[in-house]
Amino acid sequence: MISSETTPEAERSAGIVTRGLAAVIDLLVVLVIMSGLYGGLVLVRLVYSPSAFSLPSLNAVFSTVVTFIVAVGYLTACWTVSGSTAGAVAMGLRVVGRRSQRVGLPVGLLRAIGCVLFPIGLLWVVVDRRRRSLQDIVFRTHVVYSRPLAR
Amino acid sequence: MGNDVDLLKHPVVSAAVGTAAVAVGAAEAAYRAAEKLPVFGPFIRRGVAGLSERGDRWVTKSADQFKAQIAAVAVGLVDLVLDELDLNALVRERLDIDALAADLDIEAVINRVDLITLADRVIEGVDLPAIIRESTNSMTAEVMTDVRTQGERADDVLAGIVDRMLGRGRDTR
Numbered sequence: 001m002i003s004s005e006t007t008p009e010a011e012r013s014a015g016i017v018t019r020g021l022a023a024v025i026d027l028l029v030v031l032v033i034m035s036g037l038y039g040g041l042v043l044v045r046l047v048y049s050p051s052a053f054s055l056p057s058l059n060a061v062f063s064t065v066v067t068f069i070v071a072v073g074y075l076t077a078c079w080t081v082s083g084s085t086a087g088a089v090a091m092g093l094r095v096v097g098r099r100s101q102r103v104g105l106p107v108g109l110l111r112a113i114g115c116v117l118f119p120i121g122l123l124w125v126v127v128d129r130r131r132r133s134l135q136d137i138v139f140r141t142h143v144v145y146s147r148p149l150a151r
Numbered sequence: 152m153g154n155d156v157d158l159l160k161h162p163v164v165s166a167a168v169g170t171a172a173v174a175v176g177a178a179e180a181a182y183r184a185a186e187k188l189p190v191f192g193p194f195i196r197r198g199v200a201g202l203s204e205r206g207d208r209w210v211t212k213s214a215d216q217f218k219a220q221i222a223a224v225a226v227g228l229v230d231l232v233l234d235e236l237d238l239n240a241l242v243r244e245r246l247d248i249d250a251l252a253a254d255l256d257i258e259a260v261i262n263r264v265d266l267i268t269l270a271d272r273v274i275e276g277v278d279l280p281a282i283i284r285e286s287t288n289s290m291t292a293e294v295m296t297d298v299r300t301q302g303e304r305a306d307d308v309l310a311g312i313v314d315r316m317l318g319r320g321r322d323t324r
Binding site: 018090091126129131145 | 305
């Protein structure tokens with residue numbers, strides 16, 4: 001798996017610890033967004049039918065779909081706009097494309113879907129020599145330490 | 152001081168004072184005698200009364216003017232003296248400022264100062280929010296840098312362990 005492509009020393013690929021922590025932070029962010037949405041739904045229902053109000057019990061499929069959409073949207077937006085999600089900013093990481101410093105929208109969207117559907121692919125970072133997750137290998141992206149912030 | 156005492160006790164001074172006292176006593180006696188004279192007495196009395204009246208008038212009239220003049224002269228004189236003196240050096244030389252300071256009743260001064268108002272003014276002058284913002288910012292930045300550095304180090308340590316377990320060198324990343 002040794003490739004001729006060289007990553008310059010300034011852009012060292014990030015390992016599993018930082019990327020795992022960043023993923024946990026991102027998961028928390030998605031949960032916060034979801035609880036915000038649920039709170040908004042509750043408030044709207046309270047406004048429109050205050051007399052017959054009860055806490056809405058949501059369909060499991062509906063919740064899953066909404067969570068999926070929120071997570072994919074959040075990851076795609078962050079990666080294509082700045083290359084860093086909230087967790088990545090906290091840990092000083094950045095997702096870069098194969099040649100450019102930014103991930104394009106299609107690649108970002110597909111990578112986000114891949115990460116949400118198959119998060120365990122991140123563990124490949126541990127054994128891969130160039131510290132790539134399965135999604136990185138498929139979409140030819142890298143996660144690097146964003147130097148100016150890291151040190 | 153010693154000079155003054157000597158001068159006052161000098162026999163010549165004593166003699167002069169004695170002579171003057173005798174002269175004043177004699178003049179007083181002569182005046183009383185003249186007053187009692189049948190013809191001249193009333194004249195003299197009237198004359199003396201007129202004189203003292205004029206004297207009174209003159210004194211009241213010119214007293215203010217006189218005072219002002221004396222004050223002006225005195226002020227000028229004091230100014231001259233002060234100009235000649237280096238007061239700072241004089242105070243430094245003559246005064247034991249440390250002793251003075253030790254005697255100062257600072258408690259009384261503090262009691263007279265409204266400390267709360269003073270503190271309020273001091274706090275107003277200090278831009279506390281900016282200081283807090285700045286220190287919080289730098290603290291946050293420090294913590295973040297620390298977290299990132301530790302994370303990077305942990306990545307490297309883990310990668311090293313995995314590399315050793317898989318029996319491969321660490322030449323490529």
